[in-house]
Amino acid sequence: MTALLEVRGVTKHFRGLTAVDDVSFDVAEGQIFAVIGPNGAGKTTLFNLIAGVFAPDGGTIAFAGERSDGVAPHLLCRRGLARTFQIVRPFPELTVLENATIGAMMRAPDVDTARARAIEVLRQLDLLDRRDAKAKSLTLPDRKRLECARALATEPRLLLLDEVMAGLRPTEVDRIVAILKDINRSGVTILLIEHVMRATMALADRIHVLHHGATIAEGTPDEVTRHPKVLESYLGAEAL
Numbered sequence: 451m452t453a454l455l456e457v458r459g460v461t462k463h464f465r466g467l468t469a470v471d472d473v474s475f476d477v478a479e480g481q482i483f484a485v486i487g488p489n490g491a492g493k494t495t496l497f498n499l500i501a502g503v504f505a506p507d508g509g510t511i512a513f514a515g516e517r518s519d520g521v522a523p524h525l526l527c528r529r530g531l532a533r534t535f536q537i538v539r540p541f542p543e544l545t546v547l548e549n550a551t552i553g554a555m556m557r558a559p560d561v562d563t564a565r566a567r568a569i570e571v572l573r574q575l576d577l578l579d580r581r582d583a584k585a586k587s588l589t590l591p592d593r594k595r596l597e598c599a600r601a602l603a604t605e606p607r608l609l610l611l612d613e614v615m616a617g618l619r620p621t622e623v624d625r626i627v628a629i630l631k632d633i634n635r636s637g638v639t640i641l642l643i644e645h646v647m648r649a650t651m652a653l654a655d656r657i658h659v660l661h662h663g664a665t666i667a668e669g670t671p672d673e674v675t676r677h678p679k680v681l682e683s684y685l686g687a688e689a690l
């Protein structure tokens with residue numbers, strides 16, 4: 451069976467620096483797959499390569515069986531690949547519902563259908579009671595969930611999440627973990643880039659570990675946390 455996302459030997463250089471170095475992995479349909487690594491490991495660059503922000507210098511990426519590297523983000527979104535942004539950026543002057551409706555407009559045939567879809571995802575993200583609040587008035591945890599709602603409103607097959615737990619308190623992390631599990635159960639495959647190890651362990655079926663742009667391990671959360679290279683170069687025994 452082909453994977454929903456196939457990353458093959460992907461490399462990206464910035465001048466003299468190799469930010470992503472010959473990285474390969476498969477994300478199967480229905481999985482929650484995480485990419486982790488310390489600061490500067492190349493996670494965001496890899497994410498941007500998958501989301502179509504940059505084209506790789508080497509290697510290929512395929513989404514749903516079709517080449518997707520170098521394809522513009524809005525076209526990938528139409529094909530069913532949606533992303534969040536590490537720096538949360540909803541339209542500040544618009545309401546929560548308007549922001550989510552704009553996401554839904556990517557797929558929906560008309561505004562009424564888009565609004566209905568937006569209400570559905572706001573309920574899923576536990577944001578319906580904030581529907582009339584301006585995005586700029588939201589707290590960070592609410593803004594992070596709005597960012598997920600906007601991506602989810604496009605009805606993706608694959609949801610790419612860029613550090614959605616960053617800066618959140620443990621109780622808020624637990625809340626978003628439960629929500630993401632629900633979203634996954636409803637049939638959405640999830641690829642997340644994360645720093646917050648505890649959340650990643652609780653969520654991911656498989657974890658891919660980067661260090662200095664290259665792969666050092668891949669496996670189940672259990673396998674990865676016991677991997678000698680991961681212990682040595684990234685986590686440190688106390689982080690487990």
Ligand SMILES: Nc1ncnc2c1ncn2[C@@H]1O[C@H](COP(=O)(O)OP(=O)(O)OP(=O)(O)O)[C@@H](O)[C@H]1O
Pocket residue numbers: 464467468469487488489490491492493494495496645
């Ligand atoms: N646009 C760019 N131009 C030049 N160098 C870049 C650019 N983007 C990233 N880099 C460099 O590439 C390397 C990988 O960066 P990247 O942001 O992908 O890592 P990361 O794992 O996401 O880090 P963090 O956890 O801090 O977000 C770093 O050394 C970074 O300085």
